[in-house]
Amino acid sequence: MHPLKRLSTYAASYRRDFRLASLYSVLNKFFDILPEVLIGAAVDVVVTGEQSFLARTVFGAMGITQVWHQLLALGALNVLIWGGESLFEYLYQLKWRGLAQDLQHDLRLDTYRHVQRLEMAYFENQRTGNLMSILNDDINQMERFLNGGANQIIQVLCSSIMVSAVFFALQPGIAVIALLPVPLILFGTFWFQKRLAPRYASVREAAGDVSARLNNNLLGLATIKAFATEGMEADHIAQASNGYRQANASAIRLSAAITPVIRIAILSGFTATLLYGGWLTLHGELAVGAYSVLVFLTQRLLWPMTGLADVADMYQRSMAAIDRSMRLLDTPIAIPYEGEHFPATSVRGNLSLVGVQFAYDAHADTPTLHPMDLDIPEGKTTAFVGTTGSGKSTLVKLLLRFYAPQHGRILLDGKDIASLNLQDLRRAIGYVSQDTFLTDGTVADNIAYGAVGATEEQIAQAAQAAECMEFIDKLPVGFATRIGERGQKLSGGQRQRLALARAILKNPPILILDEATSAVDNETEAAIQRSLDVVSRNRTTIVIAHRLSTVRQADCIHLMEGGRIVESGTHDALLLRNGGYAALWRLQTGERGV
Numbered sequence: 001m002h003p004l005k006r007l008s009t010y011a012a013s014y015r016r017d018f019r020l021a022s023l024y025s026v027l028n029k030f031f032d033i034l035p036e037v038l039i040g041a042a043v044d045v046v047v048t049g050e051q052s053f054l055a056r057t058v059f060g061a062m063g064i065t066q067v068w069h070q071l072l073a074l075g076a077l078n079v080l081i082w083g084g085e086s087l088f089e090y091l092y093q094l095k096w097r098g099l100a101q102d103l104q105h106d107l108r109l110d111t112y113r114h115v116q117r118l119e120m121a122y123f124e125n126q127r128t129g130n131l132m133s134i135l136n137d138d139i140n141q142m143e144r145f146l147n148g149g150a151n152q153i154i155q156v157l158c159s160s161i162m163v164s165a166v167f168f169a170l171q172p173g174i175a176v177i178a179l180l181p182v183p184l185i186l187f188g189t190f191w192f193q194k195r196l197a198p199r200y201a202s203v204r205e206a207a208g209d210v211s212a213r214l215n216n217n218l219l220g221l222a223t224i225k226a227f228a229t230e231g232m233e234a235d236h237i238a239q240a241s242n243g244y245r246q247a248n249a250s251a252i253r254l255s256a257a258i259t260p261v262i263r264i265a266i267l268s269g270f271t272a273t274l275l276y277g278g279w280l281t282l283h284g285e286l287a288v289g290a291y292s293v294l295v296f297l298t299q300r301l302l303w304p305m306t307g308l309a310d311v312a313d314m315y316q317r318s319m320a321a322i323d324r325s326m327r328l329l330d331t332p333i334a335i336p337y338e339g340e341h342f343p344a345t346s347v348r349g350n351l352s353l354v355g356v357q358f359a360y361d362a363h364a365d366t367p368t369l370h371p372m373d374l375d376i377p378e379g380k381t382t383a384f385v386g387t388t389g390s391g392k393s394t395l396v397k398l399l400l401r402f403y404a405p406q407h408g409r410i411l412l413d414g415k416d417i418a419s420l421n422l423q424d425l426r427r428a429i430g431y432v433s434q435d436t437f438l439t440d441g442t443v444a445d446n447i448a449y450g451a452v453g454a455t456e457e458q459i460a461q462a463a464q465a466a467e468c469m470e471f472i473d474k475l476p477v478g479f480a481t482r483i484g485e486r487g488q489k490l491s492g493g494q495r496q497r498l499a500l501a502r503a504i505l506k507n508p509p510i511l512i513l514d515e516a517t518s519a520v521d522n523e524t525e526a527a528i529q530r531s532l533d534v535v536s537r538n539r540t541t542i543v544i545a546h547r548l549s550t551v552r553q554a555d556c557i558h559l560m561e562g563g564r565i566v567e568s569g570t571h572d573a574l575l576l577r578n579g580g581y582a583a584l585w586r587l588q589t590g591e592r593g594v
Helices: 003-010 012-051 067-117 128-170 172-179 181-219 221-226 230-255 258-282 288-329 392-399 422-427 443-447 456-465 492-506 522-535 571-577 580-589
Strands: 351-358 369-376 381-386 407-412 429-433 510-514 540-545 556-561 564-569
Touching: 003 012, 003 288, 012 067, 012 128, 012 288, 067 128, 067 288, 128 181, 128 288, 181 221, 181 230, 181 258, 181 288, 258 288, 351 392, 369 392, 369 407, 369 564, 381 392, 392 510, 392 540, 422 429, 429 492, 443 456, 443 492, 456 492, 456 522, 492 522, 522 540, 556 571, 556 580, 564 571, 564 580, 571 580
Parallel strands: 381 540, 381 556, 429 510, 510 540
Antiparallel strands: 351 369, 351 407, 556 564
């Protein structure tokens, strides 16, 4: 589907605004061409006096035949025409610009909401910077087109029709000559437009590359500085920027040729009108006033068409941008949000995996998780340990439905989680990951994230339970202290404690900690462990850990290797078994035996 048609379908609720904006553009153009007609009428009045065309027709019927009175009437009419032109210029600008703002606002929000609903697998093949480019630059490009380009197209079309009507009324022969360049102009514009489309598609892709590289480097600035690779990364940015420049240069070489071609066509039409109309006037076949009108209107007809070059350029840029935005909006959602609603308070927390098998690449020979049957009892703490790549975190992602298994089912209290409302499922789970996400807000904002309506007292209680008060009390304004983008004003351990406080405030029936203590110091680990000993009571708690010291008190520990559970039991039972878990324990603690 053509991007413009797709945009029209999307913006169906704005059709009335489109019609009004178009009507104001048409009326503005109608009043805009009338002054040229008045000039011709004034010349006719001055030259022919009481025998003027208006004195014999409209003015005569009104009793206005004296030359001065005719000129006064034309002056009054001129004031009304300029007033009408100004009024409708104000109205069309107000309507088009308002429409552009409203539509870009809605499209950006709808696209962002859609992106949030896409499954995590989608983002594995996407760069954040490219998505940022679509959500920001591409949608802004559409706004710029609606701000001015749409009005220009309508007015060029209207002026062509209106001026042509006047031409044929006054002198059909000149009308044909004056209009001869128009097909050439339109053909040339569409010819260029067709060839500009793929070039501007490349420009938008190149812009996405630049945005992706900049986004990646800004997020990794500390690493770039630590490895002294500023020069290398500046070269990478230069390469991406140069690719954008070259893509633009290819489009510019073609778009720059449109205006000269149109000017040549305009020159031929204007010259023909000037000479042929003058010849007819000299031979008495055309009135002087009519000749004046035709000369002025020829310029009014043809000259605005030079703007078609800019319009075509803006149009193709916008169509490429709209196409990318609409393709993103049309991306199918593989894991639907719809399903059976349920309150979090009704969840007991019993989880079961029945024949669950999963691979990030569905065509891979070896799955990430081999067929697995597992029961996670309600109200107990279950831990998963193992080396990197053993499938521990993948299991958590399946429980949260970040991904869907290729085979098998995951049951929550006996119900397949695929049949449950996705947001209700996630509201029933508290999640603390190794990579803590914090907003550029206050300490209180981050603890209350996702807990709408939480009171100051509840926030303070959650912070106390997560042992956050020690560092919060030392902050400049306590809970009201802003912690910077991604919490950069806090240490890693402090960020992790805030994430735990957030999960505690949520008070979910199921709590998941995915490597929550792997990047913190021993003191912070001990603090988090003390908090967990309290908050995990009578709550289904799942702990993913590299450090075995954090899972010693778990009710059941599963050792994973190569996507399979190879050992299960309590800490003491697994040590007595003297298998893989015991070997890991000795490796981490330095013990020589059990």
